[in-house]
Amino acid sequence: MEPAAQAADGRHESAEERADRRWNELLQEVRVAQTGVQILFGFLLTVVFTPRFVTLLPIDRAIYVVTLCLGAAANGALIGPVAFHRLVTGRHLKAQTVTWASRLTIVGIVLLLATIISAFLLILRVALHDSAVPWIVSALVAWFLLCWFALPAWARRRYAGGK
Numbered sequence: 001m002e003p004a005a006q007a008a009d010g011r012h013e014s015a016e017e018r019a020d021r022r023w024n025e026l027l028q029e030v031r032v033a034q035t036g037v038q039i040l041f042g043f044l045l046t047v048v049f050t051p052r053f054v055t056l057l058p059i060d061r062a063i064y065v066v067t068l069c070l071g072a073a074a075n076g077a078l079i080g081p082v083a084f085h086r087l088v089t090g091r092h093l094k095a096q097t098v099t100w101a102s103r104l105t106i107v108g109i110v111l112l113l114a115t116i117i118s119a120f121l122l123i124l125r126v127a128l129h130d131s132a133v134p135w136i137v138s139a140l141v142a143w144f145l146l147c148w149f150a151l152p153a154w155a156r157r158r159y160a161g162g163k
Contacts, residue, residue, distance in 0.1 A: 019094040026081065026098060030105055034078045037112050040119065041071040052126075060125055067118035074115050077108030113144050 013021065044067060047053060056064070081101030088097055120140055124133045 015095065019098050022098045023085075023094060023101070026101055026105065030078055030081055030101075030108075033105070033109060033112060034075075037071065037074045037078055037108070037115065040112075040115060041068075041075055044068050044071050044115075044119065056126070060122060063118060063122045063125070067115060067122060070111055070115040070118055074108050074111035077104050077111055080104040080108070109148065113148065116144070117141055 011018070044064075047064065053061075053064075081104050084101055084104065085097050117137060117140065121133070121137050124130075124136060
């Protein structure tokens with residue numbers, strides 16, 4: 001058994017230990033995202049069975065179908081890491097599994113963002129019938145981009161190398 005090496009971040013862990021730690025961290029993150037996307041998707045599945053659905057304009061039905069497809073794709077991407085891990089377990093591919101699962105999670109988060117925005121657009125179109133809808137949706141897009149992508153990107157640059 002090789003001695004634990006000190007990584008650039010000061011941790012004393014082997015490559016296998018690092019992969020295990022990163023896998024556990026990723027699983028915790030995916031659990032949070034999975035719950036949200038599954039609840040949203042479940043809600044979306046029921047919308048078509050409501051009496052008001054038949055009164056939607058064709059454009060709103062199209063937005064609904066796109067939203068439903070985005071929700072399904074987000075579910076697939078966020079459940080993907082679990083299936084990936086299960087199918088390669090025992091083959092000494094933990095580091096590669098973490099890399100691919102991380103990529104699937106990022107794709108899932110982007111698809112979740114698109115699902116939320118699309119659902120929000122549909123709901124506001126039905127609720128408001130107002131020219132303010134695109135502005136409200138745009139503001140929400142900006143907020144999500146700030147919270148989910150811009151702030152983490154800023155932190156990566158700001159604190160890179162232990163500055």
